Amino acid sequence: MAASGIVLVGFLYAHAAGNLKIFLGNEDFDHYAHWLRTIGTPLLPDVWFLWIMRVGLLVAIVAHIWSATVLTVRAKRARPVKYAHRPKVQGSYAARTMRWGGVIVLLFIIYHLLDLTTGHLNPVGDSTRPHANVIADFAADRWYVTLFYTVSILAVGFHLRHGIFSAARTLGQQTDRGEKRAKVIALVMAVVLVAMYLSVPFAVTTGLVK
Amino acid sequence: MDIQVRVWRQSGPTDKGRMVAYDVKDISPDASFLEMIDVLNEKLILDGDDPIAFDHDCREGICGACSMVINGVAHGPEKATTTCQLHMRKFKDGDVIDVEPWRAAAFPVIKDLIVDRSAFDEIIQAGGYITAPTGTAPEAHAAPVPKKDADAAFEAATCIGCGACVAACPNGSSMLFTAAKITHLGLMPQGQPERESRVLDMLQAQDDAGFGGCTNMGECAQVCPKGIPLSLIGRLNSDYRKALSKR
Numbered sequence: 298m299a300a301s302g303i304v305l306v307g308f309l310y311a312h313a314a315g316n317l318k319i320f321l322g323n324e325d326f327d328h329y330a331h332w333l334r335t336i337g338t339p340l341l342p343d344v345w346f347l348w349i350m351r352v353g354l355l356v357a358i359v360a361h362i363w364s365a366t367v368l369t370v371r372a373k374r375a376r377p378v379k380y381a382h383r384p385k386v387q388g389s390y391a392a393r394t395m396r397w398g399g400v401i402v403l404l405f406i407i408y409h410l411l412d413l414t415t416g417h418l419n420p421v422g423d424s425t426r427p428h429a430n431v432i433a434d435f436a437a438d439r440w441y442v443t444l445f446y447t448v449s450i451l452a453v454g455f456h457l458r459h460g461i462f463s464a465a466r467t468l469g470q471q472t473d474r475g476e477k478r479a480k481v482i483a484l485v486m487a488v489v490l491v492a493m494y495l496s497v498p499f500a501v502t503t504g505l506v507k
Numbered sequence: 508m509d510i511q512v513r514v515w516r517q518s519g520p521t522d523k524g525r526m527v528a529y530d531v532k533d534i535s536p537d538a539s540f541l542e543m544i545d546v547l548n549e550k551l552i553l554d555g556d557d558p559i560a561f562d563h564d565c566r567e568g569i570c571g572a573c574s575m576v577i578n579g580v581a582h583g584p585e586k587a588t589t590t591c592q593l594h595m596r597k598f599k600d601g602d603v604i605d606v607e608p609w610r611a612a613a614f615p616v617i618k619d620l621i622v623d624r625s626a627f628d629e630i631i632q633a634g635g636y637i638t639a640p641t642g643t644a645p646e647a648h649a650a651p652v653p654k655k656d657a658d659a660a661f662e663a664a665t666c667i668g669c670g671a672c673v674a675a676c677p678n679g680s681s682m683l684f685t686a687a688k689i690t691h692l693g694l695m696p697q698g699q700p701e702r703e704s705r706v707l708d709m710l711q712a713q714d715d716a717g718f719g720g721c722t723n724m725g726e727c728a729q730v731c732p733k734g735i736p737l738s739l740i741g742r743l744n745s746d747y748r749k750a751l752s753k754r
Contacts (some may be wrong), residue, residue: 299724353607372613375612375679375719381515381526381581382605386677392724393677463723469745471738 299464405449435501555657570665633712634705663691672727678719683727
């Protein structure tokens with residue numbers, strides 16, 4: 298969980314940083330999107346680097362889901378008879394929503410790929426004009442799309458809040474001071490990432506970015 | 508004070524079991540939780556009913572025998588306290604209190620509130636020991652131990668192996684128990700020769716016994732009557748990683 302999770306968090310940050318290019322204008326954003334397809338050239342043919350990254354991400358996602366499934370199945374087997382009286386788990390909201398939160402994030406990723414990568418669910422859906430796709434996607438009258446993105450990104454934020462701390466612990470973090478530090482880092486990283494991601498749809502919906 | 512307890516009654520390992528409600532009248536607020544069950548049992552015996560079976564031994568919080576999930580919390584509402592050290596003054600007159608056994612596949616119910624915790628013995632047998640020559644006690648200063656390490660090892664060694672961590676864990680994992688043993692032995696010079704095989708073997712025994720996997724949720728540390736910190740699991744993971752890399 299920890300190793301694949303770190304790869305995915307790394308991707309999330311790179312993706313979020315790229316998104317912010319939208320604040321530099323139409324051309325900058327489209328140029329950035331096209332550049333993603335030409336990284337590594339002429340050493341590699343066009344789009345190869347992108348596909349290498351995609352395959353790497355897919356491997357990380359499959360490993361992450363597989364580990365989560367194994368843990369979930371083991372947890373179910375480990376407690377065949379449920380408690381009759383079970384108050385809410387005392388640990389954090391983020392920790393107890395990891396599993397369902399993860400499922401929401403997965404569904405969101407599928408929608409997101411169909412929306413802004415393949416363009417099937419996008420009103421413009423023109424892969425040569427990513428800026429236009431984004432503007433059309435989060436138009437004010439499509440508020441429900443913005444709402445769904447917001448809910449999903451918040452789910453990602455909660456997932457990271459426990460996930461980053463948990464990864465540190467899994468990799469051997471063991472001092473009390475380090476625990477406090479890991480929890481603060483996890484919270485800050487989650488909040489910053491959520492802010493980076495949500496700034497784009499909100500900027501479009503409110504008309505800040507046209 | 509008058510209360511009602513709803514207790515898990517299960518006549519044997521194969522019985523399905525159910526919650527049964529009993530009224531307990533005029534119980535002293537200064538009675539311990541187990542004494543309240545004792546009073547109830549005396550009444551049940553007089554009425555010709557089967558008394559509630561429950562584990563208990565020292566009744567001073569150091570043996571780890573008592574094991575009740577009270578209102579969904581292992582060892583009840585008071586932090587860092589075993590069931591035997593919990594008193595009725597922590598409850599209110601008229602309260603309805605649910606009492607259940609530890610629930611884990613690795614801890615099968617023997618009867619009512621008594622579960623079989625042999626799975627912990629299997630984990631200990633797999634690596635919870637050191638190899639030392641028998642004979643007279645060694646000279647106390649022969650193996651110097653830094654005070655910091657001695658204190659940390661002692662803190663981990665206060666684990667009484669009650670199993671509350673498993674009972675509380677949403678995954679039914681025994682990681683805090685195993686981590687406490689790994690830490691307590693791994694911090695001492697006498698524990699070094701088996702340090703790598705210990706973590707590998709104890710984790711294997713834990714998996715074989717049917718405990719769940721740890722997801723660092725921290726429920727275990729919330730209910731631990733000895734306040735074993737969650738950070739010890741990080742130490743176990745660190746030992747595990749080092750042991751794996753040397754394989």
